[in-house]
Amino acid sequence: EVALRNADLIYDVCIVQGNAYVPGHQEIEIGLVKLYRVTGDERYLELAKHLLDIRSDQKDDAYSQAHLPVTQQREAVGHAVRANYMYSAMADVAALTDDPAYLQAVDAIWENVAGRKLSITGGVGASHRGEAYGKNYELPNHPYNETCAAIANVYWNHRMFLLHGDSKYVDVLERSLYNGVMSGLSLDGTLFFYPNTLRHDGVSGFNQGVNGRSPWFNCSCCPSNLSRFVPSVAGYAYAVRDGEVFVNLFMNGEANLQTGNGALTLVQRSRYPWEGKIEMEVMNDAATEAKIHVRIPGWALERPVPSDLFTYADEQAAEPSMQLNGKSVQMDLSNGYVTLERTWNKGDVIQLELPMVARKVIAMDSVAEKRGLVAIQYGPLVYCAEEIDNSRDVLEASIGTSSVFGARYEPGMLGGVIVLEGEGLTLVPYYAWANRGAGKMNVWFRRPELDNFQGQTYP
Structure with a gap:
């Protein structure tokens, strides 16, 4: 009621009275x-x-x-x-x-x-x-x-x-x-x-x-x-359009979705973004006909962003895969989704596996301050080096394009995170930095193999 009264007043002032308030x-x-x-x-x-x-x-x-x-x-x-x-x-x-x-x-x-x-x-x-x-x-x-x-x-x-x-x-x-x-x-x-x-x-x-x-x-x-x-x-995880369901984000939980053909209950189980195995099980009692569109993230398809602004500087280790009730699904994508159309019954299971490895990301040359630099990404997460985890100066550290980073889960660190280690560096998810006090931090690292790296400035 309060919102309606306010909106009605603004409508009267701006539309009825014709006041051009920007x-x-x-x-x-x-x-x-x-x-x-x-x-x-x-x-x-x-x-x-x-x-x-x-x-x-x-x-x-x-x-x-x-x-x-x-x-x-x-x-x-x-x-x-x-x-x-x-x-x-x-x-x-x-x-x-x-x-x-x-x-x-x-x-x-x-x-x-x-x-x-x-x-x-x-x-x-x-x-x-x-x-x-x-x-x-x-x-x-x-x-x-x-x-x-x-x-x-x-x-x-x-x-x-x-x-x-x-x-x-x-x-x-x-x-x-x-x-x-x-x-x-x-x-x-x-x-x-x-x-x-x-x-x-x-x-x-x-x-x-x-x-x-x-x-x-x-x-x-x-x-x-x-x-x-x-x-x-949680409201961003799914979308519904008539008899279609879009699975957009991966997170544990149960979703009760009303499609044009009836209710569809999906239970999603995963340890995403730490692991790439995602399971979606149909739990509704009544059979429901629907298209389920499962998003395959661009970061898993050699596109960290939907443009050429950032690209990977290394080779993909594996490709995404999917199974329906234990049988492989052809990964035919339309607008970034794999579509599964059928009558869904209780106990049907979709299993998606995404390649979770550390990837090296570089910016296009037009981004002047990123020339000669590289960042590290794991799944959808950008990583950084914090002073508290590293004996070397993280602001001067370098990461070679051919370097390899290992991943391990640390349940007692920063609420439980995947830690990346390589090139003498320990990296943690960027979102978690500065939770253990203030200190140096860096996302973009020098690439020593590049000729122009010596002349690069780092403001």
Whole structure:
């Protein structure tokens, strides 16, 4: 009732009275779309689109994404949190109105981010100037990458998946979730990062003046945003469309899904992201006809991101495989999914196995600050070296392209993690860094075999 009264007031002021107020910090548009979905009242969708449409040609306001009408925008600019909230709303409007101008704009902006402005952790908004998207390929080793921007990146990519049904959006969502979002929250849930750097000298107060994690900030949007976001994570695991089920994320749990042909109950069991074996068992009593689309992550298909921004520098050790009731399934992919269509009975089991090994990731040459550098990834997780685990200086450490990293599970370390060891280095998941005090940390390491490595600077 409170939400409806507020929305009705804003509708009266902006639509009925005709006041052209442009929201300075976008997000109300998302709320209005949700209100429309719940109530069916088209005024709220009209208002959401209106607040986007009146963002006009104010040349000096790229910071607030008001430099061009939204349907003419093609590049992610300005304050990254505001931007991603706005792009989320644009995806909503495109889906609900079939407006081709909105669709063309939001698709182009997404391609710009995925191909030019996405950190390896799924973080966005690399520029400290205005907590903003920088220039194309401006991906420094000390990015800003606000936690709220990573959360908003999850929102946006989820909506892009709902709009297009392509798993590449879930690939970015998962990367942001496991790395860019989770890094913002300490393991005990009491300390936070506002920005999320990829390289720390162990002494500077990079976190809003604090060296390490902080319990609060003068502007505490990130802690409160995390408290809202974390309980919603399970909602990203599955999607349903008529008689189709999309399995997007891998996590233990039971899902009761209502398809166009009846209920389908799936129980998922796995130790993902530590192990690549995922089992999905059908548990509903009544037989149900449905298509189940199982996502095969891009990181398991030689594409760490859905562009050429980052690539692997080593060879794939194995390929994903799948079985249905113990029989091998042909891995024919459409939009990143293997589709299983049948009448599902209680006890049917889908088994997916993904290759979980340490992989070396490099950036394209256009990313100047990443030339001559390499990062390590294990499954969907980006890894880092912390001072506490290493006797050598992690900021000066190098990793050769031919080096091999072994993986072992350490149940008593950082809440239970896979630790990687190689090249005289011990690596832990990036999301878990700074949970044992402040110290040096590094994600991108020198590649000593490259000729241009000696001349590279590391700001």
